[in-house]
Amino acid sequence: MNLRRWAEARRSELDMVGPGLFRHRMRVAAPMIGQSALLAGGAWWIAQTVFGHESPIFAATASLICLTAGMGGRARQALDLFVGVLSGVLVGTVVRALDVGNEVWLIAPAIALSMTLAALVDPRPLTYIQSGGAVLIVVAVGSASSPTDYVLDAAVGGAIGLVGSQVLFTPDPVKLVTAPVREILRDFGAALRIAAESLQTGAPERAGTACEDARDAHARLGALTQARMAARRVSGRTVRGRRRAAHLRRVNRPLDDIDVLGAAVLLLCDDVQALLASDPTPMPGRLPTRLTELADGLTELADHPLLSMSGEPSDQPGGRPHPGISPHPEPSPATEVHLSDALAALHRLRTAAADSASDPSP
Known part of the structure; x- marks a missing residue:
């Protein structure tokens, strides 16, 4: 019974894997490969x-390990690798000098000794792995190269890996942050437009779609937080990142308001869904207009996140007056609070964009 359930679960997983997923995986992996x-x-x-x-096995291996580390952690990984290789080569050379073969009774203590030596200097997982791997290679094929050659190969590979990771292939930390911000703002705007449309047409199912889209966009705020953390690491540990650090700080400073904005948009879509659930009739008027204008403001900010925008505070989204439309129906007090929160967050983001655009520093 358990085996059948396991097989059904695996079959369901395979059914979900399509050409689109494989293309996405290859698109993400191709640059690193x-x-x-x-x-x-x-x-x-x-x-x-x-x-x-x-x-020169260690040269190629070292460059691979340095480059495939997480963003902002490649220099540390190069140090871990070198310490591990050095400890493994030292212990392996001693074992080879004893000329007692490479039996299992010798290999196990050699690995333990190499990892212990590495732990005294740099107790990190990669250091343990490299020290154990290095002692195995030296003991098994040590006669092909001298200990100095192994260490030199590791140094060459680490240096090449660092040049690639620190200079040639370092991501722009500003783009790491602004790319997901653009996408999230556009998706919040799209959800608000659907919510406004559902009010104008009296379509509860469209309000449900707006809520789903808003939840999906809100869920990606976690990925944005990860991107901001990665950008900070890149800006502090790479050559290109340090050059962009001041710009990143200006971009990063106002982004806490994205969380406030996302929560407000989510609550607005929930308000619309609740309103239509109680009265599924077309409701043209002030609320859908305000939702549409708020969506326009989000889209405008997404298209120009670091450019100057209209600057004066306004209680209207986008800084534009409302057209003369009948105020029926009036938003509920809770909806007014959510609109106010969203508009305030949008205004702060736009003000920060204007300040960033006017800042003369690079």
Whole structure:
């Protein structure tokens, strides 16, 4: 019975995997694959051509490990790798010098000793892995190269990996933040337009769609938080990031208002759904107009997140007056609060964009 349930679950998972998912995975992975292959090949070529090493395994491996670390953590990973390789090479060289073979009774203590030595210097997971791997390689094929060659290969690979990660392939920390902000603002705007349309046409199902879209956009605020953290790491640990650090701080400063804005949009869509659930009739008037104008303001901000926008405070979204439409029906007090919160957050974001655009610093 359990086996049948497991098989059904796996079949359901496979049914969900389509060409679109594979294309998305390859689109995300392709840059890293290309960069890693290029740098590993370059490190191998340098160690082989310049230093005359026949099989510079550590050079290619070191460059791969440095480049595939998380954004902002590649320099630390290069240090972990070098410490691990150095400890593994030292212990492996001693074992080879004893000339007692490579039996299992010898391999296990050698790995333990190498990892212990690495832990005294840099007790991190990659250091343990590299120290254990290095001692195995030295003990198994150590006669092909000298200990100095192994350490030099690791240094070459680490240096090439750092050049790639710190200079050639470093992401722009500002774009790491602004790209998801643009997308989230547009999606919040789209949800508000659907909510306004549902009021004008009296369509509860469209209000439900607006709520779903708003929830999806709100859920991506977690990814935005992760992007902001990654951008801070990049700006503090890479050459390109340090050059963009001041710009990143100006962009990052007002983004706490995105959370306030997202919560307000979510509550507005819920208000519309509740209103239509109690009275599913067309409701043209002031509320759908205000929702549409708020959506316009979000879209405008998404299109120009760092450019100057209309600057004076206003109780209307987008800073534009309402057309002369009958005020029926009046929003409920709770909806007015949610509108006020959304408008205040939008105004703060737009003011920050204007300040950023007028800042003369690079």
